[in-house]
Amino acid sequence: MITTSATSKSLVTLNNIKKVFFTDDVETHALNEINLSINKGEYLSITGPSGCGKSTLLSLLGLLDTSTAGTYQLAGHEASDLSRDERAKIRNKEIGFIFQAFNLISDLSVAENVELPLTYRSDITKSQRAEMVKDALEKVDMQHRANHFPSQLSGGQQQRVAVARAIAGNPSIILADEPTGNLDSKNAQVVMSLLDRLHDQGATICMVTHDPRSAARAGRTIEVFDGKIVSDQLTEKSQAVVL
Ligand code: ADP
Ligand code: MG
Secondary structure (H helix, E strand, O other), rough: OEEEOOOOOOOEEEEEEEEEEEEEEEEEEEEEEEEEEEEEEEEEEEEEHHHHHHHHHHHHOOOOOOOOEEEEEEEOOOHHOOOOHHHHHHHHHHEEEOOOOOOOOOOOHHHEEEEHHHHHOOOHHHHHHHHHHHHHHHHOOOOHHHOOHHHHHHHHHHHHHHHHHOOOOOOOEEEEEOEEEEOOHHHHHHHHHHHHHHHHHHOOEEOOOOHHHHHHOOOOEEEEOOOEEEEEEEEEEHHHHOO
């Protein structure tokens, strides 16, 4: 185990990030003084007990929410200074999100689900979109289900489509929140192998997981407790044998 430190190659840099939720008369300090750098090509897992702030951290990284204090640089953008529209534009280009509950749209076909985030991109033509959808579905071996609807697929297949949706636009970083949490062990294994392969092909991945065996597949693990990063370690992937 080796302790990591920030470098200038960072794709992601969070500085002194705080997140406070204000609901009715309750203040929840979900994240406190988070400092984190992620380099291009890293595979990072985030672990920690329920309610410690993992999903909040991933939402901030994915520009789905904004911090209460602190700064965030993502792929050369000063993400903490953006308007809502600018945030959405950068999110659509730079971020691929995979959720525990798949979050496919039931009224759209597999191909339409994968295409949807690309339709918000002004830099991609319709014919490029079709090619990108085809490529992404091939990468997760779901091209033969392009015209099916989510309800016609197993959970494992739905998550593979969700992975295709996340990677179709060639994002700078893939964020996955408990991606195997709703899957049986066989399908979990398929999705984890898919993430391994994407990482081997150069993808940067940040994955929240409760499962120590999944965490061990990442090259680096951070542990969150009470809204703070309490450990940040590189794992020797060769030692992380997953049976
Ligand atoms: P984890 O993903 O580690 O289980 P979360 O990031 O979901 O934890 O939550 C961290 C803390 O912030 C918890 O106390 C949770 O109740 C609170 N929280 C998360 N989202 C909201 C929200 N939208 N409004 C109010 N409190 C929230
Ligand atoms: Mg969570």
